[in-house]
Every structure is written in structure tokens, then in C-alpha cells.
Amino acid sequence: MTPPNILLISSTTTLLPPPLKPPRFESQPPPLPPLDTKLFSRRNAVVLLSLIVAPLTFPSSALSFGISGPKEWLRDQKKKTAKYLLAPIDASRNILRSAYLIITRNESEFGEKELEEFQSLLRSAARDCVPTERSSFVQFQSNSGVEVCTFRLVVKNASSLLADKDPVKLAAETKLTDLIRSFSSLSDMANEIDVQVASNRQKVANAVMDTVTCLDNFEQGIKECLEV
Template identity: 60%
Template structure:
């Protein structure tokens, strides 16, 4: 009898124990953070048409001659606007960085001659080059962007960059004229690159090298254009 009672007491004591239970809500698992370098690279690829459209809204009209007199010898409106331009320089240069990243990615693919799927690789290269051109090659625009261009809307991102960066400069200012000339050279470079990418057979080593060389030349033109924009912004 005592053994039975002991067993009952033992069972009762087990059920009467208060086991602490964590009632707090489960913690959400956050995705792993990208390294700083990769995160910046990812953000630079995200320069979209919405950002390009915003460029057309922040353009500042050049001041008149009477207004520019206020900036002589004192800190006037023109000096203040120049300061705002410098602050916005990071945004104005963002599409150039994004295009450079796309071109470099295409160049890396072209330099890798051991691809198992050349057709898929060519499609990816063409996509990267189209993205890098920022709607500045008319033949590569989609129907909606082409329609916008026909209605008078500026769709070429690089042209919008020049317009905004040089908006405080006179029309005959040599820095502005040089930036516009660099823009024309850049668009010609992208146009030639696009034509070559649509015609070349990347399975042929010599053709692959030719396209890689054209990509490298366009990267160089893009760097020259970037310096022209920096000169306009005085940064």
C-alpha cells in the first residue's frame, strides 16, 4: 500500500511542477546582410526609369543676366544653387555608375570563353548592354519609351544628366559645350556597340574579342563623359 501511495505521490509531484514556458513571439529571421561592397553594387544597379524621370523634374533653369549679377562679390542665389547642385551630384552620377557596372559585367562574361550555353550568355550580354545605354539608343527602346520620345519627352538618361548638371552654365560655356560633345560621343559608342552585339557570333573567338574590345572602349567613353559632368558640377 505504501509503495502504491509513493508512486501516486511521485506522479502527482511530476504533474504539479511548473515548467517555465517562453511565451514571447518567435523572433523573425532576417536575411543575411550583403557585404558593403556588394550592397553598393546592388544599389547602383537599381537606377530605374523612375529615377531617370525624376532627373527631368530637378532641372534648374539658368539664371538671367540680371540675376547673375547678384552672385558677383556676394553669396547670391547662383552660389546657393551651385551648392545644391554639388549636393545632388551623387544622384546625378548614379546612372553613370550603374551603366559602368553593367558594362563591366558584360565584359567579364565575354572574357569567359568556357560558357556551356553561349545562346543564353549572348542574351544576358545584350540585356546588360541595353541596360547600360539608358534608353539613349533609339533602336533599342521599347514601344512605350519610343512613344514618350515621339511626344517630346526626353527619355535618354545621359542627356537628362547633362541638362541638369549644366543648367547653371551659359549656352556657350566651353565646359557645357564639351560635356554635350562627350554625350554625343558616348551615344555613338553605345549605338555601335549595340549594332555589333546584335550581329556578332560570340562562339567565334575573334568575334568575341572584338565585342569585348568595343565594350572596353564604351567604358572609356563613359569615364570621359563622367568627368565632363563633374566639371559642370565643379566637384
């Protein structure tokens, strides 16, 4: 019987572990979840905006010394995430268009159910930026110092690389003020006048389109902040 082969290892032989692979460093921020404006709720908007900001933070000391490299990199990253910053605006615009279709129905098609749906759409489109339309929990957050206005978060994120007195940033903030004022006026009108009257419904419909115009102007201000 042939004896089995036996491999003898010299006592002077050193067994080395396999070489370690160097860690991979990602030069890009982690991918964001797929965007669907139809499912872009107010809560999802705030969460997504926070996800956008996290990978774009950089030590302020690096920027304060005038180092252009990091700042240019951050600006490029903001441009790449522009569609996510603009998504809440687009979602609100679509909601307002749906509300417009409801409020312009004829008298036989417009009843209490349609009125409730219309008012619900207005609250959703306002993105917690109108104090009178906030829920008790959202109002509590606001009183606790937590920012709840989605549009204000959009301005803050889009203009974070601009100086406080930068005219582009100031223009975006002015357009935000106009937008919130338009939403507030629209909400007051929808709650105060008798929308069962056709002429009053037309006034509300006109106010809805005025708010859409303010949304368009606000969106343009954000694009200018992002340089897109």
C-alpha cells in the same frame, strides 16, 4: 459636508489662446531617397533626376539681373546632389563590366542564354539613349517630345547654370555625343557579328571597354559642369 471649490471668472477677464509657433522654413531642399546603384533602373534614374531639379529651380528674373547670391546657392545645392546626378553613369559602368565578364567566357560557358543576357545588359546600360534599343513605349515618348535619354538629362541638369556657349558645357555635350555613338556601335556589333566565334567575342569585349572609357570621359565632363 464641505462645498466644492468654485472658481469664478470675472466678466472682464479675457482668455487668450496659446501663442502660435512661427513656421519653420527649411533652407535646404528635401532629402533625397537613399542611393543604391544596384537598383538604379532607367525609370528610377529619370524620376530621381526630376526630384533633383525641382528644389533647385529659382526665378529666372533673379538670375538675369546678375544677382550672385541665388546663383551661388544653386551651385552649392548642385554640388551636394552630385552623387545622384552621377549615379546613372556609375550604374551603367557596373552593368557594362558585368557584360564584359559574360562576353569573355570561354566557348563551353557561352551559349544562347549568355548571349541573351549580354544583349539585355547592353540595352540596360545604354539608358534609352540608343534609338534602336528603345522599347515601343519609350519610342512613343521620344516622338511626343519627352526626353528619354538619361545621359542627356544628366547633362541638362548638371549644366543648367552655365551659358549655352560655355566651353565646359559644350565639352560635356561633345562627350555625350561620343558616348551615344560608342553605345550605338557596340549594339550594332553585338547584333551583327557571330559572337559564338571566340575572336569575334574578343572584338565585342574590346568595344565594351571602349564604351566604359567613354563613360569615364563623360563622367569627368559632368563633374566639371558641377565643379566637383
